[in-house]
Amino acid sequence: MTAEPTRIRVAAAAPYDVVIGNNLLGELPGLLGEGVQRVAVIHPRALRTSGDAIRDDLTGSGYTAHAIEIPDAEDAKTAEVLAYCWSVLGQAGFTRSDAIVSIGGGTTTDLAGFVAATWLRGVTVVHIPTTLLGMVDAAVGGKTGINTAEGKNLVGAFWEPAGVLCDLAALETLPRNDYVSGLAEVVKCGFIADPVILDLVEKDPAGAAGPSYDATEELIARSIQVKADTVGADLRERTTTAGRAIGREALNYGHTLGHAIERVERYKWRHGAAISIGMVFVAELARAAGRLDDATADRHRAVLESLGLPVTYRADAWPHLQDAMKLDKKTRADRLRFVVLDALARPTILEAPDPSLLIAAYAEVS
Numbered sequence: 003m004t005a006e007p008t009r010i011r012v013a014a015a016a017p018y019d020v021v022i023g024n025n026l027l028g029e030l031p032g033l034l035g036e037g038v039q040r041v042a043v044i045h046p047r048a049l050r051t052s053g054d055a056i057r058d059d060l061t062g063s064g065y066t067a068h069a070i071e072i073p074d075a076e077d078a079k080t081a082e083v084l085a086y087c088w089s090v091l092g093q094a095g096f097t098r099s100d101a102i103v104s105i106g107g108g109t110t111t112d113l114a115g116f117v118a119a120t121w122l123r124g125v126t127v128v129h130i131p132t133t134l135l136g137m138v139d140a141a142v143g144g145k146t147g148i149n150t151a152e153g154k155n156l157v158g159a160f161w162e163p164a165g166v167l168c169d170l171a172a173l174e175t176l177p178r179n180d181y182v183s184g185l186a187e188v189v190k191c192g193f194i195a196d197p198v199i200l201d202l203v204e205k206d207p208a209g210a211a212g213p214s215y216d217a218t219e220e221l222i223a224r225s226i227q228v229k230a231d232t233v234g235a236d237l238r239e240r241t242t243t244a245g246r247a248i249g250r251e252a253l254n255y256g257h258t259l260g261h262a263i264e265r266v267e268r269y270k271w272r273h274g275a276a277i278s279i280g281m282v283f284v285a286e287l288a289r290a291a292g293r294l295d296d297a298t299a300d301r302h303r304a305v306l307e308s309l310g311l312p313v314t315y316r317a318d319a320w321p322h323l324q325d326a327m328k329l330d331k332k333t334r335a336d337r338l339r340f341v342v343l344d345a346l347a348r349p350t351i352l353e354a355p356d357p358s359l360l361i362a363a364y365a366e367v368s
């Protein structure tokens with residue numbers, strides 16, 4: 003007997019489910035909806051076999067299925083790859099009643115989501131994330147986009163999927179480094195909203211660093227719930243600061259410095275590794291600003307290090323990182339804005355911190 007999949011609803015304008023389980027392909031036609039004739043399956047080379055299996059399935063169900071193979075990892079999130087996808091869709095005659103399916107990690111779902119948002123000003127997309135990071139974060143919530151030389155995700159759109167299918171079997175083939183990178187976003191959800199996540203990781207960090215941990219499914223479901231609740235309350239990241247409450251920006255915890263590191267590394271680093279350092283940095287920043295207690299600040303380094311994630315970066319990179327942070331999406335005019343914690347699970351915004359605080363915080367991670 004197969005266990006029933008877990009379903010987490012995302013309260014978008016058109017609400018959709020994130021489904022967590024095994025063998026979920028049977029759900030795909032229902033998500034594509036009525037009237038779809040052509041489906042483009044966008045996947046990286048590493049997932050060609052899975053892409054082919056989906057196309058065979060779709061063909062068997064009467065669709066005309068096209069493959070669009072894209073480069074691996076961040077090399078997919080470029081204007082050139084976007085234009086290539088548009089040209090395949092154009093040549094295959096894709097209309098507004100046709101659809102896109104993405105299968106891959108967060109880079110694939112970000113790119114494919116943006117293709118769907120822009121083709122004919124928006125067509126249906128279903129995401130099938132195959133990395134931990136894709137399942138708990140990238141495929142959920144409708145942020146799509148690409149990088150430019152100037153910064154991470156600088157061009158994009160909000161475009162919600164019709165559904166997200168997380169087949170846990172995909173995690174079995176994921177390289178350990180990529181699994182651990184996804185755990186950075188899981189830990190992020192623990193710090194900003196659901197501390198039970200931190201308890202589950204701390205109970206057995208060596209076990210938690212792989213998909214066969216007995217709490218893996220709970221970690222995934224809890225993280226998706228945090229993401230679904232947060233985006234459901236602020237789909238377009240419009241709640242910046244209303245009193246102490248912040249909206250979707252909370253999900254950007256650790257990303258101000260993290261994205262800057264990714265740019266300095268010319269997008270060759272895994273996202274989660276950069277975000278890990280970014281979270282330790284903002285914990286130190288909050289501590290230096292007198293906002294966060296020592297125990298919670300120290301807990302960041304301890305939990306991330308216990309998973310094998312990096313917590314330090316090159317001291318000499320600071321000027322370049324500062325430059326990159328100026329183009330962070332939370333920045334307003336020349337005022338940097340950081341998501342920090344006032345306490346565990348109490349995210350807020352620290353606006354235009356004194357440069358001495360930034361230098362002190364960076365000294366702690368370099």
Ligand SMILES: NC(=O)c1ccc[n+]([C@@H]2O[C@H](COP(=O)([O-])OP(=O)(O)OC[C@H]3O[C@@H](n4cnc5c(N)ncnc54)[C@H](O)[C@@H]3O)[C@@H](O)[C@H]2O)c1
Nearest residue numbers: 048075107108109132133135136139140145172175176273
């Ligand atoms: N849109 C959002 O809300 C959001 C949220 C978080 C992160 N992101 C973005 O997600 C991206 C990172 O995603 P990622 O960490 O999944 O990286 P990724 O997409 O580069 O995947 C990591 C690697 O794993 C391979 N892979 C994927 N699935 C596999 C599987 N099942 N078995 C074996 N190999 C597999 C890929 O080919 C790649 O080499 C970043 O660009 C980041 O900016 C977006």
Ligand SMILES: O=C(O)C(=O)C[C@@H](O)[C@H](O)[C@H](O)COP(=O)(O)O
Nearest residue numbers: 139143145154155250253254257331
């Ligand atoms: O969904 C969100 O909102 C997030 O901030 C989630 C992040 O983990 C993710 O990396 C996102 O792509 C960052 O968004 P950006 O707008 O800072 O590029």
Ligand SMILES: [Zn+2]
Nearest residue numbers: 187257273277
């Ligand atoms: Zn992220």
